[in-house]
Amino acid sequence: MPQFLNSTSADFEARFTELLSMKREDSPDVxxxxxxxxxxxxxxxxxxxxxxxxxxxxxxxxxxxxxxxxxxxxxxxxxxxxxxxxxxxxxxxxxxxxxxxxxxxxxxxxxxSGADLGWRWxxxxxxxxxxxxxxxxxxxxxxxxxxxxxxxxxxxxxxxxxxxxxxxxxxxxxxxxxxxxxxxxxxxxxxxxxxxxxxxxxxxxxxxxxxxxxxxxxxxxxxxxxxxxxDMIAGPSEILVIADADNEPDWLALDLMSQAEHDESAQSILITTDEAFGHKVADAVTARLETLERRDIAGASWRDYGAIITVRDLDEAATLSNRIAPEHLELCVADPEALSDKCVHAGAIFLGQFTPEAIGDYVGGPNHVLPTARSARFSSGLSVMDFLKRTTLARMTPGALAAIGPAAETLAISESLEAHGLSVRARLDALND
Amino acid sequence: MPQFLNSTSADFEARFTELLSMKREDSPDVxxxxxxxxxxxxxxxxxxxxxxxxxxxxxxxxxxxxxxxxxxxxxxxxxxxxxxxxxxxxxxxxxxxxxxxxxxxxxxxxxxSGADLGWRWxxxxxxxxxxxxxxxxxxxxxxxxxxxxxxxxxxxxxxxxxxxxxxxxxxxxxxxxxxxxxxxxxxxxxxxxxxxxxxxxxxxxxxxxxxxxxxxxxxxxxxxxxxxxxDMIAGPSEILVIADADNEPDWLALDLMSQAEHDESAQSILITTDEAFGHKVADAVTARLETLERRDIAGASWRDYGAIITVRDLDEAATLSNRIAPEHLELCVADPEALSDKCVHAGAIFLGQFTPEAIGDYVGGPNHVLPTARSARFSSGLSVMDFLKRTTLARMTPGALAAIGPAAETLAISESLEAHGLSVRARLDALND
The missing domain is CATH 3.40.50.1980 (Nitrogenase molybdenum iron protein domain)
Structure with missing residues (x-):
């Protein structure tokens, strides 16, 4: 059984913080x-x-x-x-x-100033x-x-x-x-x-x-x-599903298990506005775990790291989601777009009940290499940008140099970088001759 | 005195390779x-x-x-x-x-297919x-x-x-x-x-x-x-200046010294199509090193890591520049734009003789935090992108899921990820009912 949390409980903040800081990976020192x-x-x-x-x-x-x-x-x-x-x-x-x-x-x-600026990828x-x-x-x-x-x-x-x-x-x-x-x-x-x-x-x-x-x-x-x-060094996979009661529990159970079956260290979390619905999903997971090919792996992940969190409303769900910064975020609610706008830290968002996360693993189009372990707070999934680099370009005309060069010289002197200043000054003097 | 290389010499490739692989940084193990x-x-x-x-x-x-x-x-x-x-x-x-x-x-x-896709920064x-x-x-x-x-x-x-x-x-x-x-x-x-x-x-x-x-x-x-x-872990600063003979040697000497004065491990390289001009720049550096405030630092950098390379033509200069992948690249030639198009691995390019690198350090506009140690082959200078992350978005309609879901199921089965496949299949079956 996974953990059950309820945001109205007195110990919720302590338990949620503990859930966030769980160390799931135990890499051998090689x-x-x-x-x-x-x-x-x-x-x-x-x-x-x-x-x-x-x-x-x-x-x-x-x-x-x-x-x-x-x-x-x-x-x-x-x-x-x-x-x-x-x-x-x-x-x-x-x-x-x-x-x-x-x-x-x-x-x-x-x-x-007449300066020609830009960049090139x-x-x-x-x-x-x-x-x-x-x-x-x-x-x-x-x-x-x-x-x-x-x-x-x-x-x-x-x-x-x-x-x-x-x-x-x-x-x-x-x-x-x-x-x-x-x-x-x-x-x-x-x-x-x-x-x-x-x-x-x-x-x-x-x-x-x-x-x-x-x-x-x-x-x-x-x-x-x-x-x-x-690229990034990826950790174990994670999914966060936010769902209201108007969902098929078995579908969400399968979505949770599709992360759990990757790895015993994977983490699947459901946040719901309806505690009874959360229990229905838990029951559906239990049923599926009886027959799944990878039930040993998925079961261990669900038992050790799984969680079902009941919240007051979807705003609270979004706040918790931003603290989790999940790799995969599935929004199975009536207005997934509105909720999505509030979920700013996530690797990939799957909107609505007809978008199981597995679609994104294979055929959706977006990349499935995504930031794990809360790193969606500061990093992104793999993209063409990872195979590109940017060269900045700058070209001064004599007029542009005359306009902005003196400020560069002033700052160079303030930083005690004399040659920097002189490299500008020598040109300015030539222009003034 | 810096090293003098000439691309027509029999030992050029060996000496250039050695220049490329010079270890300039000796970080203490802390x-x-x-x-x-x-x-x-x-x-x-x-x-x-x-x-x-x-x-x-x-x-x-x-x-x-x-x-x-x-x-x-x-x-x-x-x-x-x-x-x-x-x-x-x-x-x-x-x-x-x-x-x-x-x-x-x-x-x-x-x-x-009817799938709604995108991303959000x-x-x-x-x-x-x-x-x-x-x-x-x-x-x-x-x-x-x-x-x-x-x-x-x-x-x-x-x-x-x-x-x-x-x-x-x-x-x-x-x-x-x-x-x-x-x-x-x-x-x-x-x-x-x-x-x-x-x-x-x-x-x-x-x-x-x-x-x-x-x-x-x-x-x-x-x-x-x-x-x-x-962000990146930056190494000692570098500049590569590519110049024809139609330049003021003292200006280029100052540009070379404006990197050298940062650090004894900095590296300043001039590539020129005119060997005699290269010697004029070397003489100008020697003259400036007599009075520069940071002459000890700049002189050590120039002596240990400086180089003046004579090449047959600007195409050869571009080829060498791409192997160096310099942090800063200054193009002091008649048509810097044309040469710039051939220089694909560089952190920042400064076009024309009125664009000393020091302009880019202070007031040009582009960032001065740039990839060093040949990492411009695969990375870029600091930018707003370093403070942004991208969340991918996907929303399937029932029709889109019916169109692409079966392929996802097929791939999930081929990867022995049963729950992935079932999470799609359960929805497809409901649609078919």
Whole structure:
């Protein structure tokens, strides 16, 4: 059973604060091991990657087989059913359409001093995408990472995906192909991140690395950050559902379980204006947990981190939602738009009872890589912006320099940066001659 | 003397690669000390901050004096000369005008399936800005960090600035006031970062921390990242000037020195199409180094990391510039716009000989917090985007769910995420009833 809270209880604030500060993740400290792996790959390149792959993935590779050949990719893709292929293509089309609208515009203007100002966006030249192997090898995540990169204009996009024992996931390879990925390497772990960041004889280094992974991958991404850009380090998944009593309890139970089934550390919370309805949802969860394939995982998550909170009204629900800053926020109320306007800290909002969160995981269009652990207070989901950078532009005319240069000189002197001031003064003097 | 390279030399590639990979920063490892400071602030709050301030800044504070009072700020601001005040106000107006154009638009649309999609930007609720004390206490940096935050709509903006021995910098306080900063605390170091991230009885925690600082501050920002957002960890400053022979050597010498005077680890590079002109600039630097106030710092930077590179033509200059990915790029050539189009990896570009980089440090309008150490390959300067986050929105109609839901179900099943699939299926079945 999850926790039941009621905002009218005397102990509510204490219990809610405790819920907020629950530590759900217990990452093993693999930093020292990861530092060694990275140093090894930097020193020995391909051979280190090959040795580590043999050790961790029971795969014997050579420099020539590190990368999937076109024929191998073809052969794997041919194993995918027509239905799965069509679903991936529909998802890819919708994700591409959504993310294409994110492309920002360059700007350029001349201000009243005559200064010509602006900025220009450009794509990262090369990006690497880490794809986990085994159970957490999700083709949908390949689409969600690769498509924004390609929409941004990344010329070279490489994927690494471990194939323990030589087993590849055909759907992952097909998703990569559909998304326009250029290179696929059958390696994983910290060694894959190190190879992408520093390069080997076979793998040309990239400028940015994104994608989920286990503790080794996360530690490696933290360590190579600076040498390359990285996306966020994602924590366990979360959903917050805000619902009035006018909902089908079983639907919401399934939405709550669709996060809980990811991971025992996932967190599913229901906020409702009707306590009795909250209990109906809890009962529906209990019923579903009897048969769900992943009932052990989902059940543990629901028992340890699940919560059903009864509130006085939807304004209170919005206030609590902003304190939670959920990764996923589902608004199953009569006027979800009005409630949405009050929920300012959330990674993704799903409006109305016909928008289960799972739609957003696959085919909605928005990205499913979203800020976890309350970081929606200050960060956003993955987007084309993660594969772009902005160069600012400034061009002074002699007139503009005459107008604003003296203020720059004054400030330079006040900061004791004489050469800064002189670089402006020398030009101003020439203009005055 | 700096290094002289020529792209036609047999050893050029080796020497250029070496120049690119020069390690200029030697950060002391203060991580263990910083971990202790953060733990102390989390455990003892205000009293820890007070004790650490007494120890490091020789200042005895109480909870009541941690924060500058309005009267104290007024008194400090009154010390600023009219000329300095006018220069700060001009700079603030121009920075505000530039950054106001960066505000991104929300989007909302209905696609052909009937799905209503979009996103919404919102500001971080509270931000903290670290301002160094002593020599590196730059009022211009206060403007460059605080104005984008306020343009973004950050409601609560707090500054921490150490005042060793009780000495405040009136210009820093005035810059904070002009920029609309809400709270100013006279604390610094890792303890200030910890107080901003975790809060104390006196200091309410923030969601995002930006601003430059020493090794302690940088290590503290890395450690609190995740609990709050942070901006980049900046390295030593850099400038690349690309110039033809039709320039005044002394102007370019001053531009090169305006980076070199920041820090012995700064790097100033000139790329020119005319070797003789390169030597003229080197001579001009030598002449300026005789009298510059910061000649010891600037001279060391120029000697250890400076370089003058002669290239065959401007295309080659652009290619090298993209490999360097400079923080600041000055284009002093006949057609700077054309050259600029080829320079895709740079933090900020200054076009033409009347745009010394120092203009961008103070009054140009663009931000002077820019990516260093080749990170312009994958990141951008500070902007209003750093104080905003995006929430994606999706709303399915029954028709839209019927159109795209089956594909989501198919993908969920292929990923063995049964509850995901069922959350869609339960709704589809209800629609079919």
């Amino acid at each position: 930093d020292a091991a990861v530092a060694e792996i990275i140093a090894d790959v930097r020193a020995r390149g391909d051979q280190a990657v090959i040795d580590l792959t043999s050790k961790f993935d029971r795969m014997d590779l050579t420099p020539a087989t590190l990368r999937f050949s076109e024929a191998e990719i073809e052969a794997e893709c041919a194993k995918v059913s027509d239905a799965d292929r069509a679903a991936l293509e529909l998802a890819a089309d919708r994700i591409r359409a959504y993310h294409s609208r994110q492309m920002p515009e360059d700007q350029r203007w001349t201000d009243e 450009s794509a990262v030249s090369a990006a690497g995408l880490y794809v986990p192997g085994g159970l957490a090898s999700y083709p949908s995540s390949v689409l969600m990472n690769a498509i924004p990169a390609k929409v941004a204009g990344v010329e070279r996009l490489a994927i690494t995906v471990p194939t323990p024992g030589g087993i590849a996931n055909p759907l992952v390879l097909l998703a990569a192909r559909i998304a326009g990925v250029d290179e696929i390497y059958r390696i994983g772990g910290a060694q894959a991140v190190a190879a992408l960041a520093y390069g080997t004889d076979t793998i040309v280094p990239v400028d940015k690395i994104t994608g989920p992974g286990n503790a080794f991958v996360a530690a490696a991404k933290r360590r190579v950050f600076g040498k390359v850009g990285i | 991580d263990a000390a910083v971990a202790e400071i953060i733990a102390d602030v989390r455990a003892r709050g205000d009293q820890a901050v007070i004790d650490l301030t007494s120890k490091f800044d020789r200042m005895d504070l109480t909870p009541a004096t941690l924060r500058f009072s309005e009267a104290e700020i007024e008194a400090e601001c009154a010390k600023v000369s009219d000329a300095d005040r006018a220069a700060l106000e001009l700079a603030a107006d121009r920075i505000r005008a530039y950054h106001s154009r960066q505000m991104p638009e929300d989007q909302r649309w209905t696609d052909e 919102s500001a971080v609720s509270a931000a903290g800005l670290y301002v160094p004390g002593g020599l590196a206490s730059y009022p211009s940096s206060v403007l460059m960090n605080a104005i984008p935050a306020k343009v973004a709509g950050v409601e609560r903006l707090a500054i921490t600035v150490p005042t060793p021995g009780g000495i405040a910098n009136p210009l820093v306080l005035l810059a904070a006031r002009i920029a609309g900063v809400d709270e100013i605390y006279r604390i610094g170091g890792a303890q200030a970062v910890a107080a901003l991230a975790y809060g104390t009885d006196t200091i309410v925690p923030v969601d995002k921390i930006t601003g430059p600082g020493n090794a302690f501050v940088a290590a503290a920002k890395r450690r609190v990242f995740g609990k709050v957002g942070i």
